[in-house]
Amino acid sequence: MTESALRLYTFSPAFGLPTAGPFGLKLEVCLRMLDVPYERVVADNSRKGPKRKSPWIEDGGVRLGDTELILRYLEQRYGKVLDRGLDPDQRSRAHVLRKMLEEHFHQVFEYELLVRDDGWAAMKRHLSAAIPPLALAVAGPIIRRGFRRHLFERGIARHSADEIEALGKADIDALATWLGDREWFVADEPTKADATALGLLAVTVRSGLPGPVCTYARSKPNLVRFVDRGLARFFPELPAQA
Template sequence: MLTLYTFGSYLGMPDPSPFVLKVDAYLRLANIEFAVKPALTNSRRAPKGKLPFIKDNNKTVADSQFILEYLESYYDVQLDAHLTDEQKATAYLITKSLDENLYFILVYSRWYCEKTWPQVKQAFFGKFPFPIKQILPNVARKGVLKTLHNQGISRHSRNEIEHITARSFQALADLIGEKPFIFGDKPCSLDATVYAFLAEFILAELDNSFNSLAKQHQGLVKYCQRFQQTYYRD
């Protein structure tokens, strides 16, 4: 059976990573049977040092984009068969926008913001034994903050980052509207990605200004709730 390697359930989510949740949601959309192997330490075993990765028929695939392409090919998934070439191109570019922009805003909102950090710290490290839980969180956070600086998002002011975030959510709200799925009445692979990112802001058990910006859009809230109720009933 296909096995998905994840961080595990944190912050009220099946996984705190939108990339892991993206693959999880895709597998559910495609009705592919799979097992989950959760552990914070899975990243040490990952081929690229990041999660998710999968093992399937003695084959290991890392990176959410390559995993989805593998699943589409190997399992002959037809989620995007009804899309036009223009829609497929749009889906790819939206995916890259979420992966390369909104993701770092999500990380900033959890690891950089002083209001949210204590809750994140407790969720991820609270069960570690002393003195690890006193040392490891600060080491991990220091590494994340360095990544955010190198990537560039934390070089902006808080107001500028919230402005970028608000525009992203507004764009998604305009795109989805009142439709059940991104491109109409049928789901596609992009829905797995959009749900994964929105859910980490809207459904996660965190309270900060970035999550509030997402929740201002009732269309986005309803989209997440519909998806969750349909594909995460277990």
């Protein structure tokens, strides 16, 4: 990778994936769709980003956060456009799919990862690889309280565990029905919506989290095949799933 290559700052690898962050994974897929060279930089402190969230990029003198704003910049910067061949109906459906995944299902996943006790236990095992035990003992509860407050403000953590489970399973059912026996969600070739779906579903399926929604997602063969297909296509360097 050359010194002038775009730098992508994202969470460290986990679950056999190049990054634990679903939005970082989405952005990497889009960069590979656009054939834009980049260097992945591990940055587990998202507060260092320009919008205090992960991922973000540095491209020359430009620092930019938020995947949609980053992709808009990249299309203008490199003259390559995602989803160029979609018709208006496909674009509309792709937009709806992305928003459901990013604005609703992502909250469910974060709840299972960071609020549920079994999910938090798995998260602590991941964090322990990068954070010394004493520091994790101090920082861990602070991180967890921050996410619990964040999810309460966004809305999902205002519900009971049973209500969140029902909402998450409804999302999974909708995704499985939408995909059906097709390879991709919107068109014959992958789109930005597929990159978004791969980012969220890969961490859901591959994390092994014991929460009811993640477990339910793994029971949907077409969604598991979608994850396997997407990772094999865009990250051929990853070991094949047994």
